[in-house]
Amino acid sequence: MLKKILKILEDDARATPERIATMLGTSEDEVTAIIKKAEAEGKILKYKTLINWDKVNDEHVWALIEVQVSPQRDTGYDAIAEKIYRFPQARSVYLMSGTYDLAVLVMGKSMHEIADFVGQKLSPIEGVRAASTHFIMRRYKEDGEIMNGKEEIKRQPVIL
Amino acid sequence: MKQDKEEKDNNIVSQRASRISPSGIRKFFDLLGSIEGVISLGVGEPDYTTPWHIREAAIYSIENGFTMYTSNSGIPELRQELSRYIQKRYELEYDWKTELLITVGVSEALDLAMRAVIDPGDEVIMSDPCYVAYEPSVILSGGVPVKVPTSEENAFELDARDIEAKITNKTKAILMGYPSNPTGAVMPWEKLVKIADVACRHNLLMIVDEIYSHLVYGIEHTCMAALPGMKECTVLLSGFSKSYAMTGWRIGYAAANKEIIAAMTKIHQYTIMCAPTMAQIAAIEALKSGEDSVTEMVEDYNHRRLVMVKGLRNIGLSCFEPKGAFYAFPSIKSTGMKSEEFAERLLIEEKVAVVPGTAFGKCGEGYIRCCYATSLKEIEEALERMKWFVERHRKA
Structure with a gap:
């Protein structure tokens, strides 16, 4: 039941316990209890909204930074990752397999701001060997949602 | 009416064609076109577009020049995949070379099956209400449709005894479509077994339209042909439209014994040639990797x-629990209105389109078909509008 509820909430954070209960054929109380528990256990972290900022004339700039690091005795990659993810500019931080180690998604008000962050905050961190910055030019799809030009349903109104 | 008579007198339109009644709700359709902002629960198809990997396979096939006719029976690879699929799903063996035929939707398969087995005057038993094409397909092949009433009290399931009561020495076949369009009813295994028994005892052919077989909820779909001893006397019709959201591709199939498939293939090769090549290639992709979608x-x-269903009941409309397809079939008797009046006024007053139950037979009177293959947001909005409507018109 938990997984089913989470799947519905992941798709629509505004689904009410009442509606979820109807969709799953269970009681509202049960759904509310399961959600509360999931929140307490940190299984549900936050309810967010997916926004197409391009349509809001937002001036923000995003970049994906590939970071190569030297893992440290005892803490491996974790300590360096923490030093990076503590910065609010770092919106997502992942440990990667392949040619680099950490992928850092950074948001800033301008390219300049991101360059400053990389040059003054990220690169100087001890253990960071190299960082290459790739600016995001256009978002086509985010979290499974196509940002622009979502397909319309082209159906006839009545079909027997 | 006058014009109809003149046409008949002049014999321009054949008697056979004149005998099929045009859809009684034509007027309703015309009305629908003139109103804006309608939420439609009146459709009979998924609101999904075909999964991308299937569309992509068809596009690739066009790019690669698969633009010619295929074998009359369908691309061998598709029939092989289909044979494997039926085997895996129902443990039922069909020889892909002689016992399968790829058609232009189940609609064509139904027409072929009728023309292949019906002689003038042969009777075909079917449920009332039932899918709109069943009766005409029998009439067009010279047969006589015989309706067996089903009711909400019996969850719109067909009863073997009711069928047996309608059998005469002219009865040739029983035509069934479950999960049902329009009611959403699913035939439970124990009831199907009894019908199979009746068919065997009276030496009748079972023609089963199982297009909605994937869409069942909390109950297993039983394939008629998979019941013990039924493969030889069953014509299984199905397709890809509803399960893989491929309605516009027009691709279906028939599975039956060699003799019937050979007869159907003959008609198919002279009238259709072959199902569209690109659609067949899309269907191969659907069978190979569409299960997840x-x-x-x-x-x-x-x-x-x-x-x-909960929403309809909250409004105060009684609604038996549909276990298949994507239709609910609530009763609107509490409003005192007839089905057509209800549908028409609901459309005009609240801009919600539903299909009057009478479109599917006399026993559909007092019911409407509501399709829930539309977004939750629209379903909720439609229910809200229906609530106002029903409250306004409830019989005192």
């Missing part, structure tokens, strides 16, 4: 089904 869609439909 089906499971996801079924789960999603089930959510909407529960919201729809």
Whole structure:
């Protein structure tokens, strides 16, 4: 039941316990209890909204930074990752397999701001060997949602 | 009416064609076109577009020049995949070379099956209400449709005894479509077994339209042909439209014994040649790797089904629990209105389109078909509008 509820909430954070209960054929109380528990256990972290900022004339700039690091005795990659993810500019931080180690998604008000962050905050961190910055030019799809030009349903109104 | 008579007198239109009644709700359709902002629960198809990997396979086939006719029976690879699929799903063996035929949707398969087995005057038993094409397909092949009433009290399931009571020495076949369009009813295994028994005892052919077989909720679909001893006397019709959201591709199939498939193939090769090549290639892709998308869609439909049924009941319309397809079939008798009047006024007053139950037979009177293959947001909005409507018109 938990997984089913989470799947519905992941798709629509505004689904009410009442509606979820109807969709799953269970009681509202049960759904509310399961959600509360999931929140307490940190299984549900936050309810967010997916926004197409391009349509809001937002001036923000995003970049994906590939970071190569030297893992440290005892803490491996974790300590360096923490030093990076503590910065609010770092919106997502992942440990990667392949040619680099950490992928850092950074948001800033301008390219300049991101360059400053990389040059003054990220690169100087001890253990960071190299960082290459790739600016995001256009978002086509985010979290499974196509940002622009979502397909319309082209159906006839009545079909027997 | 006058014009109809003149046409008959002049014999321009054949008697056979004149005998099929045009859809009684034509007027309703015309009305629908003139109103804006309508929420439609009147459709009979998924609101998903075909999964991308299937569309992509068809596009690739066009790019690669698969633009010619295929074998009359269908691309061998598709029939092989289909044979494997039926075997895996029902443990039922069909020889891909002689016992399968790829058609232009189940609609063509139904027409072929009728023309292949019906002689003038042969009777075909079917449920009332039932899918709109069943009666005309029998009439067009010279047969006589014989209706067996089904009711909400019996969950719109066909009863073997009712069928047996209608059997005469002219009865040739029983035509069944479950999960049902329009009612959403699913035939439970024990009832199907009894019908199979009646068919065997009276030496009747079972023609089964199982296009909605994937769309069942909390109950297993039983394939008629998979019941013991039934393969030889069953014509299994199905397709890809509903399970893989491929309605516009027009691709279906028939599975039956060699003799019937050979007869159907003969008619098919002179009237259709072959199903569209690109659609056949898309169907191969659907069979090979479409299973995941089906499971996801079924789960999603089930959510909407529960919201729809609960919503209708909250409005005060009695609604038996549909266990298949994507239709709810609530009773509107408490409003005192006839089905057509209800549908028409609901459309005009609240801009919600539903299909009057009478479109599917006399026993559909007092019911409407509500399709829940539409977004939850729209379902909820439609239910809200229907609530106002029903409250306004409830019989004192």
